[in-house]
Amino acid sequence: MGVGIKVDHLNAWFGKVQALHDISMEIAANHATAIIGPSGCGKSTFVRCLNRMHETVPDARASGKVRIGDLDIYNGTAAVTVRRRIGMVFQKPNPFPTMSIYDNVAAGLKLNGFHDRKRLNEIVERSLKLSALWDEVKDTLRKKSGASLSGGQQQRLCIARALAVEPEVLLMDEPCSALDPISTGKIEELIFELKENFTIVIVTHNMQQASRVAEFTGFFLLGKLIEFDRTEKIFTTPSDKRTEDYITGRFG
Amino acid sequence: MPNSSESAAIRVSLWRRGMNHLVTMAAAAAVLLVLLPLGAIFAYLVYKGVGALNWSFLTQTPKPVGEPGGGMANAIAGSALILLIASAMGVPIGIGAGVYLAEYGRNRMGDLIRFTADVLNGVPSIVVGIVAYGVVVLAQGHFSALAGGFALGMMMIPTITRATEEMLLLVPQAIREAAYGLGIARWRTTLSITLRTATSGVITGVMLAFARVAGETAPLLFTAFGNQYWNWKINQPTAALSLQIFTYAISPFDEWHRQAWAGALILILLIVIAVSALRIAASRGMLKGTS
Numbered sequence: 001m002g003v004g005i006k007v008d009h010l011n012a013w014f015g016k017v018q019a020l021h022d023i024s025m026e027i028a029a030n031h032a033t034a035i036i037g038p039s040g041c042g043k044s045t046f047v048r049c050l051n052r053m054h055e056t057v058p059d060a061r062a063s064g065k066v067r068i069g070d071l072d073i074y075n076g077t078a079a080v081t082v083r084r085r086i087g088m089v090f091q092k093p094n095p096f097p098t099m100s101i102y103d104n105v106a107a108g109l110k111l112n113g114f115h116d117r118k119r120l121n122e123i124v125e126r127s128l129k130l131s132a133l134w135d136e137v138k139d140t141l142r143k144k145s146g147a148s149l150s151g152g153q154q155q156r157l158c159i160a161r162a163l164a165v166e167p168e169v170l171l172m173d174e175p176c177s178a179l180d181p182i183s184t185g186k187i188e189e190l191i192f193e194l195k196e197n198f199t200i201v202i203v204t205h206n207m208q209q210a211s212r213v214a215e216f217t218g219f220f221l222l223g224k225l226i227e228f229d230r231t232e233k234i235f236t237t238p239s240d241k242r243t244e245d246y247i248t249g250r251f252g
Numbered sequence: 253m254p255n256s257s258e259s260a261a262i263r264v265s266l267w268r269r270g271m272n273h274l275v276t277m278a279a280a281a282a283v284l285l286v287l288l289p290l291g292a293i294f295a296y297l298v299y300k301g302v303g304a305l306n307w308s309f310l311t312q313t314p315k316p317v318g319e320p321g322g323g324m325a326n327a328i329a330g331s332a333l334i335l336l337i338a339s340a341m342g343v344p345i346g347i348g349a350g351v352y353l354a355e356y357g358r359n360r361m362g363d364l365i366r367f368t369a370d371v372l373n374g375v376p377s378i379v380v381g382i383v384a385y386g387v388v389v390l391a392q393g394h395f396s397a398l399a400g401g402f403a404l405g406m407m408m409i410p411t412i413t414r415a416t417e418e419m420l421l422l423v424p425q426a427i428r429e430a431a432y433g434l435g436i437a438r439w440r441t442t443l444s445i446t447l448r449t450a451t452s453g454v455i456t457g458v459m460l461a462f463a464r465v466a467g468e469t470a471p472l473l474f475t476a477f478g479n480q481y482w483n484w485k486i487n488q489p490t491a492a493l494s495l496q497i498f499t500y501a502i503s504p505f506d507e508w509h510r511q512a513w514a515g516a517l518i519l520i521l522l523i524v525i526a527v528s529a530l531r532i533a534a535s536r537g538m539l540k541g542t543s
Contacts (some may be wrong), residue, residue, distance in 0.1 A: 056432055058358070084435030094426040096451050108434035111444050157428070165434055 002199030003069030003168045004029040005050065010064035012045050012054055019045045021223045023064070027216070032191055032200040034214035035233065036207060038246065042223040043203045044091075047171045050201065051086040052079040065082055068169060084112070087162030087198075091174040093154035095146030095161070101137050104146040104157055108165040123164050131160035132190055152183025159190065163198075170194060172202040176209065188213050211235050219243045269508040294520065301517035304510035310518075314480050314496075317505055326482045328522070330397065330491040334415050334476055335466055337401025337486060340467075342408025343458055347447075350407070350416025350454075355442050357417075366417075369410040379470030380406050397483070397490035400476025408461040415457020419450040455534045459527045466523050467475060473509060493519045 005027035012020035020042045026032045035043045046052040049062050052073060061125060061173050066073050073082045095104050105108070105124045114120070124141070128134040133156040137144070146157055155175060162170060172191075176184040191200055191213045210217050211231055218228040219240075227243045238244045245251055308323050315322030349369070353362050384403035389395055423446050431441040447454070472478075477489040478499065493515055500512035 051433065053429065053432060056429070080435045080437050082435075083433055088433035090426060090429065090433070092426060094424070094430040096427060096430065096445060096449065098451070106444075107431070108436065111431070111434075111436045112439050161430075161434065 001104040001168065001197065002030040002195075005169065005199065005201070006065075006067040007050075008065035008067075010046075010049060010062065010066060012042070012049050012062040013060065014045075014057065015059040019223050020049065020062075023225045025218060025225060025228050027199065027201060029199050030195055030197075031216060032195050032202060032214040033216040033218065034210035035201065035218050035220060036205075036210050036246075037226075038251070040206075041220040043220050044173050045210065045223075045238055046220065047088075047201055047203055050169070051083050051088055053083070053088065055079070064183065070224035082164055084108075085167055086169045086171060087165065087167035089155070089159050089162055089172045089175045092178050093151055093158050094155050095149070095154050097147040098210055099143045099146055101144055101146055101149070101157065102141040105160050105164050108161060112165075124160075127160040128157075128250075130163050130190075130194070131156045132186060133157060133160055150183075152179050152186065155179060155187060156190070157185065159187075163194075167198065169173070169199045169201065170199065174203050174205060177205060192219045209233070219246060221246070297513065297517045297520060300510075301515075303512035304514035305517065309511070309514055313482060317508075320507065322511075324491075324496050324511065324518070326479065327361060327493045327515065328518065328541075329489040329518075330476065330479065330483065331466070331493040332399040333397050333484065333486070333490060334472070334492055335462070336503030337398060338404035338408055338457075338464065338465060340500060341401065342412060342461060345405075346409045346412025346458075346461065347416050347454060349413040350457075351420065351447065352444060353413065353417040354420035355446070363411075369413045372406075373410040373414070376469050376470075377403075377407060378470040378473075381473060381475055384471065384475045389521055392487070394487075395477035395489040396487050397476055398486045398491065400472045400490060401486070403471035403475045404465040407465050407468065407471065410454060411439040411461035411464065412454075415460065416454050417448075417485075419453030419457065420446055422453065423449045428540065437507050452534055459530055462530075463523050463527055466526075467519060469498045493522075 007023055007025050007027070010020055010023040011018065017091050023046060025060050035046060045054060050066060050068070050073075054062055062074070064074070068082070068086060071077060071082070071085065096107060099107065102124055106120050108125065109120060125134065125138075128137065133153060136153060136155075137149070146154065149157060155178075159170075159175075176187050179187065188209065191202065195201060201241050202210075202214060214231050216228070217231040217234040217243075219226045219234065219238075221242055227238060227240045229239075234243060235247055238247065308321055309325075310323055310328070311325050312321065312323040313326045324468070353365060356362070357365065382400050384406065388399035388402050392399070427449060428441055428446060431445045432438070436445070439485050472492050472495050476492050476495065478495040479489045479491040481491075483490045483512060497512045497515040497519070500508040500515065503509070
């Protein structure tokens with residue numbers, strides 16, 4: 001089951017440059033929440049703070065409080081523990097190039113010391129079914145490398161890989177920006193199904209996509225959260241002038 | 253005037269095609285120039301060496317001057333022993349240092365190691381031999397295979413270090429991020445993801461280092477020293493192909509000269525075999541490790 005996320009006065013820096021200013025928001029469990037805003041507004045930085053990926057960049061740091069379910073992720077929790085509970089899908093598909101499809105999906109479990117072969121088989125199959133890739137790859141699981149798939153398939157493989165470690169939250173950082181419309185459609189359908197079991201946060205440049213997949217939308221501008229509300233409210237009657245300007249295409 | 257512009261177009265396309273051929277041929281000529289010395293050396297070695305090559309050359313130890321026959325079996329074995337010691341020392345240290353430089357070395361310490369490796373790469377091999385003499389031979393009180401392996405291992409380290417670093421830096425950051433995102437610890441990511449992705453490049457670096465030191469003579473002169481008899485002990489003076497070739501080549505005896513040629517041919521063949529075997533093993537995935 002998914003869990004809710006509570007963000008309290010989150011600030012983030014790259015060296016001396018502040019990328020996020022005092023963000024507070026509550027993300028609902030088992031729903032999809034979209035993060036929109038122009039390039040460089042801190043969308044990616046924000047989701048990378050939710051699983052402590054932000055701090056893997058040299059000189060980057062964050063302050064504030066983030067609770068994922070009952071887990072206070074910046075307070076006494078190891079980053080690897082946090083990341084096992086929060087899956088992430090990146091902008092460009094990044095399967096492990098030297099591994100087979102099977103090993104790609106199993107990597108998160110195997111490399112954390114889980115080697116029960118029977119359970120692994122089940123988890124790999126279930127994850128690939130969840131990401132709607134199973135039928136396309138079931139005959140070549142161990143023969144083909146993850147890098148031999150098409151871009152859209154690779155992205156679904158990356159989703160399966162993230163789901164295999166059984167996270168409660170799935171962060172998606174522009175998961176469709178490198179894909180064609182057909183693959184994008186498949187991933188969006190997937191998001192609909194995944195919502196039943198996971199909490200989803202999706203960064204997107206595409207406002208139609210936000211309105212299609214997400215119940216809630218947050219609009220970021222220059223590192224600040226300008227407005228956060230139900231998606232239809234944001235797209236029909238935004239309460240902030242800047243949100244309206246952005247979604248009507250007046251800038252950004 | 254369509255006609256004149258057409259002929260101008262034809263002239264341009266002829267010029268382009270001619271130029272295209274010219275450049276292609278220049279590139280092909282450059283390839284030939286690279287391959288020619290290698291081919292020439294190998295052909296000459298076969299021409300000079302194959303006559304002295306026979307079964308006893310590969311199975312017997314050297315005979316005293318004037319007695320016909322005898323071989324370099326002990327030198328082949330000695331070379332293998334010394335190179336084994338060198339690899340046991342050079343490969344882990346070299347790869348380890350390369351991993352440090354690529355993954356953790358963006359600081360003063362990293363710069364220092366990088367600089368040291370580059371300088372070490374340029375140190376004349378005879379100087380490396382002197383160091384091994386001072387560190388191992390003087391400490392032990394006698395020449396040994398260990399001292400020879402130490403000298404060659406030291407020469408392997410900088411090549412492997414820099415090659416490993418460069419190959420790891422070619423692995424996209426996105427691959428590391430994918431692993432971090434799965435909650436895989438950093439050291440595990442480095443070993444099982446990054447290094448594994450770069451395996452074939454790292455192996456190329458190891459092969460280069462191996463092939464380079466396999467033919468080295470100078471660092472062995474006063475470390476392994478040479479030996480007329482069989483030796484399998486790492487604490488004893490040991491024959492090596494390169495040393496045997498050197499000794500025989502500067503001798504005044506025709507029979508020894510012929511054997512030196514044969515030894516050189518064997519040395520080159522063995523290096524080719526060792527490097528190819530490693531390549532094949534790597535491509536079959538035998539060295540990829542278990543994940």
